[in-house]
Amino acid sequence: MNAATVRWILMGYVLLVFLFILAPILTLVAFSFNVDRFPALPWGGFSLAWYEAVFADETVSTGFRNTMIVAVTTAVVATFIGFATAYVDYRYQFTGKRAYLALASLPPTVPVVILGIANLSFMAAIGLSGTLTAVILGHVVIAAPYAMALIRIRLADLDPAIEPAAWNLGATPWATMGQVIVPFCKPAILSSLAITAAVSFDEFMIAWFVSGIHETLPVRILAMLQGQVSPRINAVGSLVFLVTVALVVVAQIAVFSWRRKRPLAGGGDG
Amino acid sequence: MDVTPPKRSRPRIDRFAVFWASPSLVWQVAFFVAPLVVLVWMTFWRVKNFKLEQDFIPDNWIRIFSSGFFYDAFLYTFWMALVAAVLITLIAFPAAYALAFIASPRTRTLAIVALITPFFTSYLVRIYSWQIILAEKGIINGVLGLAGISPVNIIGTSTATMVGYVTLALPLVLLIQLFSLSMVDKRLVEAAYNLGCGPLKTVFKVVVPSARVGLVIGGTFAFLFAFGDYVSPLFLGGSKPPTLSILITDQVKSGNNWPRAAVVAVVMVITLMATLTVMSAVAYRRRGGAR
Structure with a gap:
């Protein structure tokens, strides 16, 4: 086997890996437009019936509204906290800084099922059980570290001497x-606003444990999954997927816009 | 790092600094640490007539640790997470290698975008989609049927759960590996080639050791994700056998026994902390032996 063959085999393998990653997404969208009640091959025919059913479903629209409230609030609060933490890391040296940063970045490594039950008892103790506020409090915890990471990466491009010069x-x-x-x-x-909104928009475990009757959309989907198989889940899933992908793509466009301008960084507001 | 004098003119601790330092500290102590403390505390409470009462009794711990289903669930969850960590690391490595050393910068950028996106999107929905693909009358069996092959039974098995774990962790593991491989000094690889080291030998003697930290961190994250996941073992594995996270939700949602669920959760946290400690020791251990 010569080097070129090895290259082709490896790149073919990469393609397979990405096919695996994309397969569930493609299937999801494809079967949301399938007329059949049970998703199976062969394809039954094109239909928008499942989307109509979803749009007519009040639990879905209520869930969507709750999710929006939670996601937007989470994004704003988590981005502020993340910004503050990233700035502190950028500007100050102090004893205990490692512990401070560890605390600020640890939450996403704890399984959400554990955060879910921990929040359940905690929110009950402080009288917030079954409220959207409880969901927001929990979501900010897991979203803020992503905001911190993104903003810290940006600050790394800013010459630390500029601020003292202004002072x-x-x-x-x-x-x-x-x-x-x-x-x-x-x-x-x-x-970071977009990414933290996406994190919150997708989170179903903490929300499931603490939201009570105020279901968010992912919690509604979880409930639908526990019921019967239905292409309505494909339809609502495709919509959720569309929203989160849009958010993540916005986030990445913002990042790439500054990475491209990087040579200017450090020389003022590039 | 730069020529400008350090900014000693400012006092280190002032109102400005406190303003920016406190949000994260206050928030994470109040809504991350405090709930976890309550969780530990709650393992000693009692449930009387379906009502939760504050107490300090070891009964929940004794009850959980004397039940066989807990050990079965623990061993199964741990074993599955371990397999997932090794499997995902092995699946990711050739792809990360190809993207780091063979692919053009354009392809690499595109791949990174394609890996970041699923990490943040609709895991729940993607698992539902695997259900459609793997189901008894699903897509795989549909294709097999067209080819005249008898259907395979995947849904409701550990294999299906593993497919879910790979879906969950593969993008992140690949990203971490790709990142650490792009840090590997390319001159080292060339030097190995020039000195007559074969391609495979170069990979195992030069590339893998140089990227060890990334490989271990990636594997650790895969373990972490699989160990705590609830969705795959339930919707793909059919909760046969149940994992620890399924035990927790069952105790809370149908058993209504929060303290016992809390015991399981605390055991999970301890296991994960122990794993993180061991793995970071492995990742950052000085390379001993012959050099």
């Missing part, structure tokens, strides 16, 4: 924050 010229720390740091971080803030 020495008489600008207050608050003015420097508003006129230098925040504008510089804008693309990262945008992408």
Whole structure:
């Protein structure tokens, strides 16, 4: 086997891996348009009936509204917390910084089922059980680390001497924050808003444990999954997928826009 | 790092610094650490007449640890997560290698986008989709039927659960491996070739050791995800046998016994912490022996 053959085999393998990753997504969308009640081959014919059923379903629209409230609030709060933490990491040295950052980045490594039951008892204890507020509190915990990571990566491109220079010229720390740091971080803030919204939009375990009767959309889907197989799940799943993909793509476009401009970074607001 | 003098003119701790440092600290202590503390505390409560009562009794621990189904579930969950970690690492490595050393920068960028996207999108829905593919009258059996092959029974088995674990963790593991492989010094690889080291030998003697940290971290994340997952073992594995996360949700949702669910959750946390400790020791261990 010569080197070229090996290359082709390896790239073919990469294609297979991506096919595996994409297979469930393609199947999902394809069968959301299939007229048959049970998703199976051969294909029965094109239909929008399942989407109509989903749009007529009140539990779905209520779930969607709840999810939007939770996702938007989570995105704003988590991005603020993430920004603050990333800035502290960028600007300050202090004892206990490692522990501080570990605490700030640890939550996504804890299985959501554990966070779910932990939140269940905790929210019951503070009287928030069964509210959307409880869902938001839990979602910010797991979303903020992603915001921190994204904004920290952006700050790594900002010359640490710029801020002190502004201070020495008489600008207050608050003015420097508003006129230098925040504008510089804008693309990262945008992408972090999108990613944290996507994390919240998809999260079903914490929401399932604490939301009570205020189901979010993923919790509704979970309930549908526990019932009968129905292409309605494909339809609502495709819609959810569309929203989250849109959010993640927005996030990535923002990131790539600044990565491309990178040579300018460090020389002011590029 | 740069020529400018360090900024000593500012006091280290001021209101400005406290303002930016506190949100994460306050939030994570209040809504991450505190719930986990309550979780541990709750393992000592009692359930009386279907009502939760604060107490300090070891009964829940004794009850869980004296029941056979708990050990079965623990061993099964641990074993499946271990298999998932090894399997996903092995599946990801050739692809990560190809993307790092063979693919063009354009393909690599495209691949990274294609890997980040599923990590953040609709795991629940993707597992449902695997259900359609793997079901008794699903797509795979439909295709096999057209080819005249008798149907295979995948759904409701550990194999199906494993498909779900791979779906869950493969994108992230691939990304981590790709990242650590792109850090490998290419001159080292070339030097090995020039000194007459064969391609396979180069991979195992040069590339793998250089990317060890990434390989171990990737595998650890795969273990972590599989160990805590609820969706795949339920909807693909048919909860036969149940995993620890299924035990937890069953105790809460149908058994209404929060303290016992909390015991299982605490055991899971301890297991994961132990695994993380061991794996980070493996990842960052100094390479001993001959050099």
